[in-house]
Amino acid sequence: MKAGVLTAPNVLSFDTVPDPELAPGDLLVRVKAATVCGTDIRIFRGRKTMGVRYPSILGHEFAGEVVAGGKAGGWSPGQAVCVCPAIACGHCQHCVRGYENLCQNLQAIGYEIDGAFAEYIRIPAAGLARGNVFALPEGLTYDKAALAEPLACVINGQERVGVYRGDTVVVLGSGPIGILHVKLARHSGAHKVIVSEPNPLRREAARAAGADLAVDPTAEDLPAIVRDQTDGLGADVVIVAIGVPALADDALALARHRGRVSLFAGFSAGEKAQLDVNAIHYNEVMVTGAFGLTRLQFEQALKLIASGRFEVDSMLTHRFGLAEISAALATAEQGSAIKVAILDA
Missing domain, CATH: 3.40.50.720 (NAD(P)-binding Rossmann-like Domain)
Structure with a gap:
């Protein structure tokens, strides 16, 4: 598959990489839309290092279409989904006390787990088991759904x-x-x-x-x-x-x-x-x-956007294809855009 690969601070290229390999219980999603976050820019510039690996694939605001896996969770190929990228363990002291966004064993897509600036993304079985995958409400477009995470x-x-x-x-x-x-x-x-x-x-x-x-x-x-x-x-x-x-x-x-x-x-x-x-x-x-989000807040954001009572269309000011990943990041960094989306061709 094609992906934007970060190999060092300030070094990102559009390359061919192996397709994600699924372990039992994993879900494979074709990325239909991913939006650029300011944190992606900070990671790219080496100003944020926690959880960052090299090489890695960034991107944690996204929505897509199920390709394979996830049968145990009731998911089937062709379903439109949006994913809360912060996967909490569910059993540490912070999770038990109700603040899973501060999970002591937190694993996040786009950080410890390869992210969505790619054609395909692997959602770990733990994410499915914890309820991080949500069906897209009917009529909601992929690019607007990607904004559920920042909201x-x-x-x-x-x-x-x-x-x-x-x-x-x-x-x-x-x-x-x-x-x-x-x-x-x-x-x-x-x-x-x-x-x-x-x-x-x-x-x-x-x-x-x-x-x-x-x-x-x-x-x-x-x-x-x-x-x-x-x-x-x-x-x-x-x-x-x-x-x-x-x-x-x-x-x-x-x-x-x-x-x-x-x-x-x-x-x-x-x-x-x-x-x-x-x-x-x-x-x-x-x-x-304030740090991160919970699955409940993600669900609330997704429903709020889908309801039409919270307008986000005007925020999506610039759109690029995956092959234009470098231009997308540059546009987001320069401040000439509000929200930059990377769309499936």
Whole structure:
């Protein structure tokens, strides 16, 4: 089969590799659509190393069609499926306590397991046994289904920080994840959503996604604007949706007393952030992280997209064939796209 193969940081090529070999209980899926995540770019550039192997195949946001295997789970060739890529063990202390996204034995497609930037992908038997494979709802296209994974992560982040009806929410960064945060905050009933983003194309995308204000932090006074929009109090929720460590402290300054801050974005290995601990202490600001997703959140995201009540079509701004994998990654990295999809020819 053909695949985009990562052999070292910054070295990815479109090559012929052996077809996946199925062990008993495995499922073989023909990839119909995969979308590029910012984490894929970080792995490609060597800024994320946990779980990464060389050579390997990236790609963890995808949907496809069953080719072989999976009979014990009731799957048959030709079925359209979407897969939650985070495979938890189900028996460690974290899984038992209900936070499988932090599983101590987590195996993830696109990390420890070869991913979806390929013609075919092997879903391990453990993924089938744990319920990571979902049938595509009728009428849902493969490219939109691929966005269930990032939306599920955003659902996890907003559940952790709490976004409620009537809140004022500030989102720092309006890349694909920031746009999903805007959309989900609106869906959850936020009264006002303010986005900070230096890229003019992404500011416009944030407005189209439902942001009341899209601010250029390089040319405008974001803290003053937030104060003006909140009667001088600050935001109820501030979400850091881009992995820039300095934004963590900025977020604290934008939050109201007893406000809530989500350090949602992943930061590159070795990067440190300065935090105003007195602001946390005296203002009683809650700061939380968010990592990954659960199968329940994945299912919720898939159903939400399929319902038509959560629009994602406009996010899919660029489409490439698998042979154009390098161009797809470059486009996603340059910031000229919102979401880049790699489609089956």
